Amino acid sequence: MKAIKYTGLAIFIAALSIFTAILFLGEFSASKETVSKFINDNGIKSELLEKELQQTVTDKNFTSPFTFSSAVRSALEKSNNVHKEKQEWDKVIWKKPHTFGFELAKKSGKGFVVENQGLLWWLTFGLGIIGALLFILPNLILLGKPGIKNDHIYHNAATNRGWIAWGVLVYLVVFYLLLYFAPDYVVNWTFILDPISKALNGGPASQWFVYGFLYCTIMIVMGVRMYIKYRHNKYQIMRTTSVLFFQIVFAFLIPEIMTSLNMPGYDFKNAFPLDYDFFFEWNIDALTSSGGIGIFILVWGIVLTLVVVPLMVYFFGKRWYCSWVCGCGGLAETLGDPYRQNSNKSLLAWKTERWIIHGVLAFSLIMTLVTLYCYFSGADSFIGIKSQWIKDTYSFFIGAWFAGVIGTGFYPIFGNRTWCRFGCPLAAYLGLVQRFKSRFRITTNGGQCISCGNCSTYCEQGIDVRAYAQKGENIVRSSCVGCGICSAVCPRGVLKLENGPEEGRINPTEVLLGNDVDLIELAKQNKKAS
Amino acid sequence: MEHVVIIGNGISGITAARHIRKLSDKKITVVSAETDYFFSRTALMYIYMGHMKFEHTQPYENWFWKKNRIDLKKGYVAHVDTAANELHFADKSTLSYDKLIIATGSKPNKFGWPGQDLNGAQGLYSKQDLDMLEKNAPDNKTCKRAVIVGGGLIGIEMAEMLLTRDIPVTFLVREDSFWNGVLPPGESDMINRHIREHHIDLRLGVNLKEINDDGKGNVKSIVIAETGEEIECNVVGLTAGVSPNIDFLKASNIEIGRGVKVNRFLETNVSNVYAIGDCAEQHEGINQRRPIEAVWYTGRMMGETLARTICGTPTKYSPGHWFNSAKFLDIEYQTYGWVWAQPKDGETNFYWEHADGNKCININFNKNTNKFIGINTFGIRMRHEIFDRWLTEEQTVDYVLEHLKDANFDPEFYSQYEKEIVTKYNSENNKQIKVKSKSWKRIFA
Numbered sequence: 001m002k003a004i005k006y007t008g009l010a011i012f013i014a015a016l017s018i019f020t021a022i023l024f025l026g027e028f029s030a031s032k033e034t035v036s037k038f039i040n041d042n043g044i045k046s047e048l049l050e051k052e053l054q055q056t057v058t059d060k061n062f063t064s065p066f067t068f069s070s071a072v073r074s075a076l077e078k079s080n081n082v083h084k085e086k087q088e089w090d091k092v093i094w095k096k097p098h099t100f101g102f103e104l105a106k107k108s109g110k111g112f113v114v115e116n117q118g119l120l121w122w123l124t125f126g127l128g129i130i131g132a133l134l135f136i137l138p139n140l141i142l143l144g145k146p147g148i149k150n151d152h153i154y155h156n157a158a159t160n161r162g163w164i165a166w167g168v169l170v171y172l173v174v175f176y177l178l179l180y181f182a183p184d185y186v187v188n189w190t191f192i193l194d195p196i197s198k199a200l201n202g203g204p205a206s207q208w209f210v211y212g213f214l215y216c217t218i219m220i221v222m223g224v225r226m227y228i229k230y231r232h233n234k235y236q237i238m239r240t241t242s243v244l245f246f247q248i249v250f251a252f253l254i255p256e257i258m259t260s261l262n263m264p265g266y267d268f269k270n271a272f273p274l275d276y277d278f279f280f281e282w283n284i285d286a287l288t289s290s291g292g293i294g295i296f297i298l299v300w301g302i303v304l305t306l307v308v309v310p311l312m313v314y315f316f317g318k319r320w321y322c323s324w325v326c327g328c329g330g331l332a333e334t335l336g337d338p339y340r341q342n343s344n345k346s347l348l349a350w351k352t353e354r355w356i357i358h359g360v361l362a363f364s365l366i367m368t369l370v371t372l373y374c375y376f377s378g379a380d381s382f383i384g385i386k387s388q389w390i391k392d393t394y395s396f397f398i399g400a401w402f403a404g405v406i407g408t409g410f411y412p413i414f415g416n417r418t419w420c421r422f423g424c425p426l427a428a429y430l431g432l433v434q435r436f437k438s439r440f441r442i443t444t445n446g447g448q449c450i451s452c453g454n455c456s457t458y459c460e461q462g463i464d465v466r467a468y469a470q471k472g473e474n475i476v477r478s479s480c481v482g483c484g485i486c487s488a489v490c491p492r493g494v495l496k497l498e499n500g501p502e503e504g505r506i507n508p509t510e511v512l513l514g515n516d517v518d519l520i521e522l523a524k525q526n527k528k529a530s
Numbered sequence: 531m532e533h534v535v536i537i538g539n540g541i542s543g544i545t546a547a548r549h550i551r552k553l554s555d556k557k558i559t560v561v562s563a564e565t566d567y568f569f570s571r572t573a574l575m576y577i578y579m580g581h582m583k584f585e586h587t588q589p590y591e592n593w594f595w596k597k598n599r600i601d602l603k604k605g606y607v608a609h610v611d612t613a614a615n616e617l618h619f620a621d622k623s624t625l626s627y628d629k630l631i632i633a634t635g636s637k638p639n640k641f642g643w644p645g646q647d648l649n650g651a652q653g654l655y656s657k658q659d660l661d662m663l664e665k666n667a668p669d670n671k672t673c674k675r676a677v678i679v680g681g682g683l684i685g686i687e688m689a690e691m692l693l694t695r696d697i698p699v700t701f702l703v704r705e706d707s708f709w710n711g712v713l714p715p716g717e718s719d720m721i722n723r724h725i726r727e728h729h730i731d732l733r734l735g736v737n738l739k740e741i742n743d744d745g746k747g748n749v750k751s752i753v754i755a756e757t758g759e760e761i762e763c764n765v766v767g768l769t770a771g772v773s774p775n776i777d778f779l780k781a782s783n784i785e786i787g788r789g790v791k792v793n794r795f796l797e798t799n800v801s802n803v804y805a806i807g808d809c810a811e812q813h814e815g816i817n818q819r820r821p822i823e824a825v826w827y828t829g830r831m832m833g834e835t836l837a838r839t840i841c842g843t844p845t846k847y848s849p850g851h852w853f854n855s856a857k858f859l860d861i862e863y864q865t866y867g868w869v870w871a872q873p874k875d876g877e878t879n880f881y882w883e884h885a886d887g888n889k890c891i892n893i894n895f896n897k898n899t900n901k902f903i904g905i906n907t908f909g910i911r912m913r914h915e916i917f918d919r920w921l922t923e924e925q926t927v928d929y930v931l932e933h934l935k936d937a938n939f940d941p942e943f944y945s946q947y948e949k950e951i952v953t954k955y956n957s958e959n960n961k962q963i964k965v966k967s968k969s970w971k972r973i974f975a
Contacts, residue, residue, distance in 0.1 A: 144728070145727065145728070145859075145860050146860070147859075147860030148860075150576075150579075150580070150581040151579050151580055151581070151694040152579075152580035152694065153580055153581060154577075154580045154581070154582065154583050155580040156580070232860075233941065234941070234942075234943040234944050234945070235941040235942050235943050235944070237943075238943050346591060347591060443939075445911070445913060445914045445915075445939055446853070446913070446914025446915050446918065447827055447830075447853065447914060448827075448853070448855050448864065448914055450570060450572040450573075450826045450855075451541070451570040451572075451573075451589045452570050452572050452573035452576065452582075452587065453570060453573055453576075453582055453586045453587050453588075453589065454573070454576065454581065454582065456586070457581070457582050457586045466589055467589070470589060484941060484942075487941050488941070489581075491857040491862065492855040492856075492857065492862065492864070493855065493862050493864055493911035493912075493939060496911070496939050496940075496941060497941065497942060498942065500970050500973075500974070501970055501974060503974065504974050511834050512830065512831070512834070513850075513914055513915060513918060514827055514831060514849065514850050514851070514853055514914070514918070515830075515831035515834055515835065515848070515849060515850060516848045516849070516850040
């Protein structure tokens, strides 16, 4: 069994190496026609840019996407500089150079990668999936009888912030940096997925398609790991199934199919303000110009945030979204599960968390307010804040850096819910509802807690669960995403996630159950509480 | 300002310290020779198994003590001079007190077995014991086999720990079934099977004769008394129970028996000296409890109670209905009220076991009045509050079974077995009880 496991690991590492090496392969050359067509298709008015591009890239052979894109970007820079000097603003290309480079590279790929899409898919995704499953499936036997098996988590360099964890962090961070800021460098990955993309939405794969496909693949494979690890725990099985369903169907398939039907691709479960650009002008314009479906999406998006979200939180707690539906939560609960113990449990972290997450919520609301005011009034700023500036700032710092690079990249060292805990404005909103108006709580089972610390250790949100449990108090915290792991790892059956009457949900206790210190006084207390 | 000194930073001593601070402004000093800060002793096993690091077993962050003005002193108390109200430490320093709380817990029992002090023979109680085990049994090359002597809760925990390092374990149990001094036959047998399913070499009804050394002071093997069989091993776990850790009091004026003798107010024979937790011995057991209760929960209750007395509200130690819990490898155990290994006069048991052999419940009730006396539950979590209430209300077993769904505490979506349980009860007792569905109203009544 162990041999199978390690074979699987070797295959997975091989697949990952090939996946990485592919970035350096391939040939890029753009014919005169390709460049002209590209210029026309994009409605570019600068003849200078076309001339520059024809000079630097046409009929030249580049042996990597980096050199190709670099040539394209220098042509773009040259022409932009000239136009800016002459104040020919309509001829300046405002698109980010790396995105511009990506788009032309996407049309200019030749050679090995483009010609062997199927083979390379199997060598990367295929082998990766097989290797990972070979690594995971033997756990059915290796883990022994069903039950909590957290053995050696703190002895392992992958899960105890060792060199493996740091290695994974660096890989993930670089991955996100390229994805967000230099898609031209990862254009080769998109070629591998072109056939699948064409089948789904009719067009070639973008870097976002690669990300979406990879996201689903990783969630499914790591979901299998969850199914095995928590096979004794039906709550975990149901929850894992739910996040997989919502990711694959709602976040991936439905938007792709909508795109293929010439509708705006929309993730129906992605609620504002997590979906921070929902009220951006381009989105509102796109939706209002898409007929009935566009209007439906616009109305649904507003109803989702204002009615569905708080109502569901009232009945079930914020878990219905964060650990049953959400895509970020879905990745955190599958890929991120091995890292959950690395969240910081200190009081200082809790204080920091409250400032940052509510700050992001305020930021997103102010941004939306400014955007909407400017949209309807035609102004370009509101209360002294420029609409374009605040959108760009939010997209860059929160959308890309916080949610992506830090949010997922930092899993191995800072735990799997860094974004959800410190950054997600939707989580902040859900949390406020959960804290003040909800039927959800984690019930502490009387006096049964032995303060062992498993619950706090494995709380991905960094809640010091034990601090409540050992006092006999229920856990009512805005940040709790209801993953249920504290209850699962408790050796004494002390914790239960449940939805019940609001009355008595918060139950401060002086003396724990089981100690009849003073029966008359205790009776008085109970009366007061009820 | 009155100075309260507490010897021992376990759950009893720390609970007392916290509650004294809540209720008063007294100067508080907690003395320990074991660790700098309070940690959860019951969690030591998880450190060896790699579920947690030592710091995770500390329920309070290190700044907590200073903020709450609870002074911590590391030192080993060698003698208590009650006449001078002074502690004498092993390093010859002294500390005077106005009130003294002894909360020094237990130490593993050793019954004079030949070789019991060899390297590799050890108990598992303190942080030092854990460090020693890490040294003695880091992997299955250093420790090719371990033998555990004593079939109690610590023994089975130690077996579980060693299994995570792939160390083969032989488990010597004096009784003819695991923990059957406490568990009725059904439960005890279920745990026997569970232990064996984990490939632990469980030997029932055997005693340790001696531990042999390898000529260099290390454990080489053990010999079983009954069969004379010699089993080679590198570690011997001595887990045949614990007894109060009070040897340092022998030369003092404080009255001791097996533990420090205390009355219902947890007072010793010396007026300003108290004892709580594992090391305290009641003159008589309270409500069928044992005079010495080496249980986490009772230590905590004594701490809560004594804090009141010390802060001016003399309060009797009055534990409520008995409850306890444990985990045997993968099977969780909870108990509420009294279920004895053998029913007492006038009592009888109703036992149900699930077909998978990993879940069961056992209800003890009065044969004549049907009064519910207690429940053991294995593999199914139950609500403490509900059973505590039912015991106070002196409900019948029929009532308990009828409302069993109210007591279920398993996570959502788990299979529920109340119907199956009640069907069995009905057929055995010729009853027509119908299980009521769960009612929040009743639960929060």
